[in-house]
Structures are given as structure tokens and as C-alpha cells.
Amino acid sequence: MKRILITLAVVLLAAAAGGAWYLHSKQPTRDGELALQHLGAPVQVRYDERGVPHIEAQNEADLYRALGFVQAQDRLFQMEMLRRLARGELAEVLGAKLLPTDRLFRTLGIRERADQQARELDPDSPHGKALAAYLDGINQYQDSRPAPLEFDLLGIEKRPFSAADTLSIAGYLAYSFAAALRSEPLLTRIRDELGNDYLQIFDTEWHPEGVLESPLGNNDLQLLDRIAALSDQALADSGLPQFEGSNAWAVSGARTASGKPLLAGDPHIRFSAPSVWYEAHLKYPGFELYGHHQPATPVAFLGHNRDFAWSLTMFQNDDMDLIAERSNPENPGQVWYQGSWVDLQQRQEVIQVKDGDPVTLRLRRSPHGPIINDALGDSAGTTPIAMWWTFLETDNPLLDAFYRLNRADTLAKGRAAAERIHAPGLNLVWANAGGDIAWWAAAKLPIRPAGVNPAFILDGSSGAADKRGFYPFSANPQEENPTRGYIVSANFQPLTASGIQIPGYYNPPERGQRLNQRLADQAVRWDLNNSQALQLETATAYGPRLLAPILDDLRAAATDEQQRALVEALAAWRGDHPLDSVQATLFNQLTYELSRVVMAPRLGAPAFEQLLATRMIDSALPRLTANAQSPWWTPADGQPRSRAEAVAEAWQASLQHLRATLGEDPGQWQWGRAHTLTHPHPLGVQWPLDALLNVGPLPAPGGHEMPNNLSHRIGAAPWPVGYGPSTRRLVDLADAGTSLGINPLGQSGVPFDRHYRDQAEPFIQGEYLPQHLSPEDVTAHTRSTLTLQPAR
Template structure:
């Protein structure tokens, strides 16, 4: 027995040692020397206490090559997964459950577009050379180091990263902005199947010209619904970020304590591990920038230095149209276009599947764009639905635009750089130390025929689906040094200086109005401290606005003293979603039940689930509660005609019953922090027990849906998992940019078991801000280790 126990102990010790060696071999190297090919001079990489690299090079090419190397050390698996998602290659490593996602992305033509786009790029431009050097750094790291643990678990083979991969990932980013996929099928169904009286709550103009002349069959409606579902699920199943919204503001020196502009920004993106942004300070003689980078992109999407700073939010303009084509009854491969039958283009692609036979796709394109219901394969209906998408149709020199924005120290340079961002639509909010602030809604806006409402499926057999060119950039919403002394951007509908209408899927105005109300207070001098409080504001005026018209109905619905007290709690509630409050829990459950009881009978099953994932529901619910005569209140599944009071009562009773069953009989246990939690999910953490190794959380989460601290969940029953929120929080006072503050939601590193994998997660949820070291003396004082990259001999 002693010999057996000794042998077992030796085996355990060897296994532990082997496991320790294995994990250690995968960790980033942050000190010592490493030789890199094509470096012209040594490059210093100083890592601070958060694992942020501060790269100091002698020239631009060396700087970007070093960035690629250290970025790959921390985020190689993220880079791999994002390019596979964008190019429709996930099933090759994740198996048959990702075939539908791959099929969708192949249908979107991102892969095909990227390959063609690369051929047209100016290979002599500084931005292209920067990208080439950056990708070379990534590939040198990949070629000379052990693969990440995720590569081993999934059996991923290494292959070089290319310029086409970077352009493809830009396409994925643009797609994740495109709310049309989730919204247009639902709105078109409401309009064409339920009628204009049901459409009123969505606050859309009624345009008879937009009605599809060729009626859709039932299986075509199923197509549209399936496309919406597939679009909504694709990124979630891949465990990758989806861009959802954002806050940003710039305040002039006349309104700040320091007398210089102050910039704040917190882009709202789906949470994941690793986090979306990779922070790095890059410098060589004549250039210095602290930037937030996306995977496979050498230029910063957010950045600052001592001279200027900028942030971005989603413009929310509608740059994607869905178009129902009229098919030739004698030839299913022809559609009616501009007065004649026109052939559909066709191509074949093959998806490699890890655990099954390859899947061959036949993908078609009409003159309007790719036929997206080909993503459904053989189950697709008879009506081809084409997609016109600005990302595929414009020149879109977005890499060059951001390259210039990384160097834009004047209003003119920032404006010129922003004009090159054509898709996806972005708001660029900018400030400099000289005292200027500016905002440009960056997108190439298409001219549509008069009267066409792109919120609905368009009729491809008429001219309503045509594009009549593009508006000049001067028509885009924008401001420079406004007299009021501040600019705020929060995804709400903006106004063109020339008065053109800009269709879009804009967020609720409430979040922007709340920020604007506070920024408009001339008695406040803004600094880093009160700006933190504004970014962390957990409140909203949406709740009181939605509840006000139905308070009497709720009071009548309460069946006992306990419920009466809960109603009065909602009446007196100011909309703050704090951890210890119970009112937000009750309100958010009630929101879901109101939607379900009012709309679930008309939009049964998947159509209702898709509605819950759209922004138009947020707009609809306050309009619905304010309209006692809306036809939505009647329950179609009964013979009686229900009114608002009856439906509100049913929603109230269902809310109370669900919360008691889920969170406990005592309403005191319904605290928001118990019901509303954040877990950062890794793509491999969706399977047990890997969730314990790779996921980070859960954490009790303050804030909520469309509060300034936009830790947002999907509309649904309690409990709620936070889906998206501030992907970073940044504050830069241009009086001294070296005092800038920020935070990463999880950690700088994407390497499991690394000390920087999740070291910021707890502080993030607590609203803590950390220094973004900029000055050389500050970086030196906070250097934890130094890695020197040397030219290979």
C-alpha cells in the first residue's frame, strides 16, 4: 500500500508539474530580449502594473511591428476567432453547430468583398505599410511561440494573418452595427399582417409607397424571421463582441475646472473574454499616442496624447436595406429589375466542418446585392431577399481614416479623417489642448427615392430600392466649437445642418437627454471627478415615463397591502438602478410582462422573441402605455376584447408571481444586485466545466438598460444577465493628459491563467478608474517589466 501511495503521489506530482509547465509555456513574455526579423533598431516595451505595453521605437515600421508582436502575445486566439467569424470559417474549429453562422457570413459577402478590396488598396500608402508591419509582427510571434491553449483544445492549425483578414474583421464590425437584420422583418410583418393601427406605437411614418407590391407567402415570412434570429444569435454563439451603442461628450475649457477641454467616452459593446480593446502606448520620434486597438488593427479606434483626444459612438444610421425580389415565374434564376428580367449571379463555396462532412453552398446575388435568405439553405422560401449594404457598395477607406485620426491634432485634420469613415456609421467626438472640440457623424449617406421608408422590406421590382447616389459629407450631422460649450453623443437621432432626413435605428433619447441635462448646467465646472459620477450614473427617466400613464391601472391591479406598497414604490421611484434597490427589479419584470401580454399574441413565438432584441421595442412601450385605445391591448387568443387596464393587470400579476417564484416570496429579497449580474463569457466557457476555467464572474451589476452606466440586459424575465455595457470608460482632461483615467472590463490579457487575464474585473464593476500612463516619467515610475525587441542578426 505504501508503494502504491508513493507511486500515486509521484504521478500526481508529475501531472501537476506538467500542467504547470504547460500553462507557463503559454504565457506572454514581458521581460528580457527577443529577436525580430526586419526590425531596423531595438524597440523598448515597458509593461505597467495593468499589463499595458508602452512601446518606444526609432521609426514607424518598427513601432507597428512591435505592436503586432505584443498584441499577439496577449490576444492571438481572439484574433483567430474574429477572422474566422468574419470569413465564415468557425465550423472548421467549433463544429457543425456553427455552420449556420458560417453560412450567414458567407452570404453577407464579407469574405469576398475583403479579398477584392485588398487588390484595390494603395500599397504605397503609410496606412497600408503600417498594417503590413503590424501583421508581420503577429505572424512572427505565431511562428516562433507555442500556440494558445485554445488552439490546442480546438485543434486549430496556425496560418498567417493577412490584410484580407483585417478587412474582413472590419466587415464583421460593420455587420454588428446593422440593426436592420433584426428590425426590418418585424416591422414589415406588423405593417403588412397587422396593419397601420398596430404600427403607430413604433413611431414610424406611414408610407404607402413602401408597401411590397408582391405579397410574401407564409414561408417567406418564416425566412425573414429566421434571418432575424440567425443575425441576432450569430455573434452570441461565437462568444464575440457586438457593437451596441455608446456615450461620449466633449466639454470646452469655458465649462471645465482646468480651463481646457475635457473628453469622456465609453463605447457600449457586448461583454466577452478577452475584452474588445487592447491598450497600448505607441511612440517614435514625432509621434506619441495612447490607444485602444481592436484585434488585427494597427491603428487605434480610441486614443489620446497631450495634444488631442477622441472617442466614438454608433451613428445608428440605416446603411442596410432588405429588398424582396420579384422572380420570373418561368425562370427562378431571374428577377425583375429596371423593366426587364435579369439573371441572378451565382457562386459556390464550401464550409469545412470539424465533426461532419463539408457543406457546399450556392450563394446568389441580384443587382441589389447578395440574396441573404440563401443563408437558410434548402429551407429558404420562394422570394429572394436581397441586401444592399453600404459596406459592400462604398469605397470606404476606413483604415486610412483612422490612421489619419491617430494623428489629427487640429479640427481640420480630424474632420478630414472622419470623412473617410464611410461604413459603419460612427460619431467621432474630439477635443484638443488648444481649446477646440468637434463632432462629426461619419458615414456615406445614400440618397433614396422620395417617400421610401427603409425601415421596411423594399420592393425590388420597383425603383424604391434604387440608390440615387450619396449626400456630401457637409450634409452629415456635425458641430465644431458650439456656443453652448459642450457636445454630447449617445446614439439618439441627430439633425443634419442641411435638414436632410437620415433614416436609422436610433436608441431611446432618454439616455442622451439625461446626459445633456447635466452637461447643460452652467453652474458645474467639469473635472475628472464629477465626470466619473456622470459616466457611472445608474438612473433613467424612461421608467417614470413608461409608468406614468398606467399608475391608476397598477393601483387597481394590486390585490393586497403588500402589492399596493410595491405599486407605490414604483410611483415614488426615480429610475435609479442601484444594487440594493428592489424597484428596478419589479420594473424590468413588468416591462417584459407588458410586452408579452400586449404583443405576444399578435407576434407569436419567434417574431416576438426577435422584437425583444430590437431597439424599436424601447420606443414602442412608452407610446403603448400612453395610448389606452391601442389595438395591442386586446388579447387575440380570447373571445373578449381586453382593454389596457385588463392587460396591465395580467402583466402585473404575472410579474409578482414570477418574482416570487424566482427570487423569493419576500419582496425585500428582490434586490437589483441579486437579479442583475455580469459574467464575462469566453467562447470556450459556454460548455461546462470550461466555464469555470475561462469565464469571469458573475458580479452584481448596477445600472441597467439605457442608463448612462449602460450595463444592459435583454428584455426578458428575471433574473437578467448583463449582455453589453461600457467596453472601457475613459476620461481625459486636456490640461494634463498624463492624468487621464480609464478601465478595462476584465483585463489586458486574453491568455488564460495570466495575472492580467481578469485583474480589473472587480474594480470595473465597482466603478473604479485607473491611470492611463502617458508621460515618460510616469511610465518609468510604473514599469513592472521591460521587454526589448532586437533586430535579428
């Protein structure tokens, strides 16, 4: 027995040692020397206490080649998953269960468009040269270093990254925001099945122009429901970034303590592990930038230096239309377009399937765009539904735009860069040390026929879906150096001096109003400290606005002293969501129950779930509670019911659920117990990888539509946070070396690396960390140095 135990111990120790060696071999190399092909001179990479690389090269090509190498060290698996998702290649490594996702993304046409853009990319352009050097750095890393842990688990074979991969990822990011697949089928269904009165809470005017002469059939609506659900599921299950909203503001030097402009930004993106942004400080003679980079993309999407800084929010303009085509009864391969039958374009693509046979797709395209029925196979629906999308219909020189923006130290340069952003629509908030502040709504805005409302599915045979070109960039909403001394961007519907209408899926105004109210205070001189407090605010007027019309109904619904005390607590509540708030928990449960009681019976379960996944529900609920005569209060069976009766039902259901979930004592219904953040890794859906790769749950303050927008979907408690600040940045251009930021998780995407999750706790607790820029600070905070030498 003793010999057996000794042998077992030796085996276990050997296994542990082997496992430790294996995991150690996967870790990034952050010190010493490594040889890199095609370098003109040595490149020094100094890593600070957060694992951020400070890269100093002697020329631009060496800089971007080094960036590709070090970013691949930290984020290669993230790059791989993003390109596979965007290009419809996940089934090749994850099996047949990912075939629906691959079908969807092949149908969207991102792969085809990216391949075309790659062929048209000028290799001698500055951004083309930067991309080539960067991709070479990624591929040299793949060729010379061990594969990531996840590659081994999934059996992924390394293959070179290409320009088409980078451009495909840009297409995915554009699609991740597009709301048409979720919203337009639902609004069309409500209009056709329930009537115009039911649309009023969505504030969507019903224009007759473009309306289908014959409503879509049930099988067509079911098709659209399935595609909407597939799109939501694909985005949610990918564990990859998805743009959702954002805050950004710039304050002129007249309103700051330093006398120079101050920029703040926190783009709201779906949380994931690793987190979306890769920070890198880049420097070569004549150029310096502290930037936040997307996977497999050489240019920074956010950045600053001593001369200028910028941040982004989503414009949220509607750049995608769904179009019902009229098929030729004699030839289903034709549709009616501008007075005649025209052939659908057709092509085939093959999806490779792990442990299965390849699958061949037939993909069709009308003059309006891809036929999205093909995402579900040949028999999906009887009406071909085309998708018109700005991303597919414009040049969209996104790399060129951000290459220029990385160097835009003047208003003219910033404006010129913004003009090259076509899709997705972005609000670019910018400031420079010379004293200028600006905002440009950057997008190609289509000219639709007069009166056509793109919130609904359009009739492809009538001309309603045909675009008449695009408005010039000068017509876009924008401001430069406004006299009020500040600019706010928070996803609300913008005004434009040109007077053009800009349909979109905008957020409720309360978050923007809160920021505007604070920034308008002439008594405040803004600095890094009070700007932190503003970014971390956890209240808006949204909750009180929704509750105010139904407070008397809630008082009538309370059946005992405890319930009456809870109602009065809600009546006195200011919409704040700190960790200890009981009112926040009660409000959010009541919001869901009110939606369920009133809307679910009319819509049916699938459509109701789709509504909860859209921004429309946020704007609709305050309008619903404010209108006691809304037809939504009437049950589906037509029996009389008042708003007060529906509110009473929702109130009691809320209390019942919270008692069952959080305990009988309302004092235990604190927000932090019910509202938590977990950073999900793409492989963290299975045990035991969830415990190893996911990070959380962490009690989360804040909530939906407030400055600290740690947002959750409307639903029943508990509430997992879905998206929120993907970074918080503050840059005072009086001394950009003092800028502050935070990563929601960590700089590294390598499991078990010390920088995989080292910022998760500081982030959720509202801490800020320095972004080192000056040579003195970089030297003082260097923890290791990697020198990349030209290979001999």
C-alpha cells in the same frame, strides 16, 4: 498499499508539474530580450501594473511590427476567432454545428468584399505600410512562440494573418450593428398581418412608396424569421465583441475647471472574454498615442495624447435595406430590374468542416446585393430577398480613416479623417488642447427615392430600392465649437442643418437627455471627478415615463397592503438602478410581463422573441402605456379588454415570478441579486471550461438606457448583462498624463495570466485607473521590460 499511495502521489505530482509547465509555456513574455526579423533598431516595450505595453521605437515600421507581436502575445485566439467568424470559417475548427453561422457570413459577402479591398490596398500608402508591418509582427509571433491554449483544445493550426483578415474583421464590426435583419422583417409582418394602427407605437410612418404589391408569403416570412434568429444566435454565441451604442461628450475649456477641453467616452459593446479593447501606448520620433485597438488592426479606434483626444458612439443610421426581388417565372435565375430581366450573379464557395465533408455553397447576387435566402440553402423561401448594404457598396477606406485620425491634431485633420468612414456609421467626438471640440456623424448616407421608408422590406421591381448615390459629407450632422460649450452623443436621433432625413434605429432619448441636462448646468465646472460621477449614474427618466400613465391601473390592481406599498414605491421611484434597489427589479419584471401579455399573443412566440432583441421595443413601450386606445390592448381572440385589465394581469404575473425566483419577501428583491455581469469566453459554454475561462457572475448596478449602461435584454428575472461600457475614459487636455480609464476585464486574453481578469472587480465597482503617458509616470509604473532586438 503504502507503495501504491506513494506511486499515486508521484504520478499526481508529476501531472501537476507537467500541467503547470504547460500552462506556463502559454504565458506572454514580458521581460528579457527577443529577436524579431525586419527591425531597423531595438524596440523597448515597458509593461505597467495593468499589463499595458508602452512601446518606444525609432521608426514607424518598427513600432507597428512590435505592436503586432505584443498584441498577438495577449490576444491571438481572439484575433483567430474574429477572422474565422467574419470569413465564415468556424466550422473548420468547431465542426458542423457552426455551419449555419458560416453560411450566414459567407452569404453576407463580407469575405468577398474584404478580399477585393485587400487586392486594391495600396502597399505604399502610409496605412498600407503600417498594416504590413503589424501583420508581420503577428505572424512572427505565431512562427516563434507556442500556440495559445485554445488552439490546442480545438486543434487549430497556425496560419498567417493577411490584410484580407483585417478587412474582414472590419466588415464583421460593421455588420454587428446593422439592425435590418432583425427589425425590417418584423415591421413588415406587423404592417401586413395586423395593419397600420399597430405600427403607431413604433413611430414608423407607413409610406405607400416601395410597398410590395403582394405581401410576402408565409414561407418567405418564416425564412426571414429564421435568418433573423440565426443572426442573433451567431452574434450572441460567438463570445466576441458586438457594437451596441455608447456615450461620449466633449466640454470646452470655458466649462471646465482646468480651462482646457475635457473628453469622456464609454463605447457600449457586448461583453466578452477577453474584452474588446487592447490598450497600447505607442511612441516613435514625431508620433505618440495612447490608443485602444481592435483585434488584428494596427490603428487605434479610440485614443489620446497631449494634443488631442477622441471617442466614438454608434451613429445608428439605417445603412442596410432588405429587398424582395421579382423572379422571372420562365427563368428563376433572373429578376426584374429597371425594366428588364437580368441574370443573377452566381458563385460557389467551399466551407471546410471539422470531422466532416466539405460543404459547397451556391451564392447569388442581384443588382441590389447578396440574396440572403442562400444562408439557409437552395429551398429557402420562394421570393429572393436581396440585401443592400453600404459596407458592400462603398470604398470604405476605414484603415486610412483611422490612420489619419490617430494623427488628427486639428479640426481640419479630424474632419478629413471622419469623411473617410463609410460603414458602420460612427459619431466621432473629438477635442484638442488648442481649445476646439467637435462632433462629426461619419457615414456614407444613401439617397433613397422620395417617400421610401427603409424600415420595411422594399419592392425590388419598382425602383423603390434603387439608390441615387450618396449625400456629401457636408450634409451629415456635425458641430464644431458650439456656443453652448459642450457636445453630447448618446445614440439618439440627430438633427442636421442640411435638413436631410436620416432613417435609423435610434435609442430612446432619455439617456442623452440625462447627460445633456447635467452638462447644461452652467454652475458646474467639469473635471475628472465629477465626470466619473456622471459616467457612473444609474438613473434616467425612462422608467418613470413608462410608468406614469399606468400608475392608477397599478393601484387598482394591488390586492393587499404589501402590493399597495410596492406600487407606491414605484410611483415615487426616480428610475435609479443601484444594487440595493427593489423598485428597479420590480420595474424590469413588469416591463417584460407587460410586453408578454400584450404583444406575444398577437405576434406569436418567434416574432415576439425577435422584437425583444431589437431597439424598437424600448421606444414602443412608453408609447404603448401612454395610449389606452392602442389596438395592442385588445387580445388576439378579439375579446374586449382594457389597458387596466392587461396591466393588472402583468402586475400579478410579475409578483408571482419574483416570489418564485427571489423569495417571498419583497425586501430580498434587490437589483444586485437579479442583475449580474458574466464575461463569457467563446469556449466557456461547456463545463468545466466555464469555471476556468468565464469571469463572473458579478452583481451589476445600472441597467438599460442610463449613463452607466450595463444593459440587459427585456425578459424575466434574473437578468444577465449583455453589453455595456467597453471602457470608461476621461481625458483632461490640460494634462493628458492624468487621464483615467478602465478595462472591463483585463488587458490579456491568455487564460491564467495575471492580467486576464485583474480589472473585473474594479470595473464593476466603478473604479478608474491611470493611463500612463508621461515618461516619468511610465518609468515609475514599469513592472517589466521586454526588448525586441533586430534578428542577426
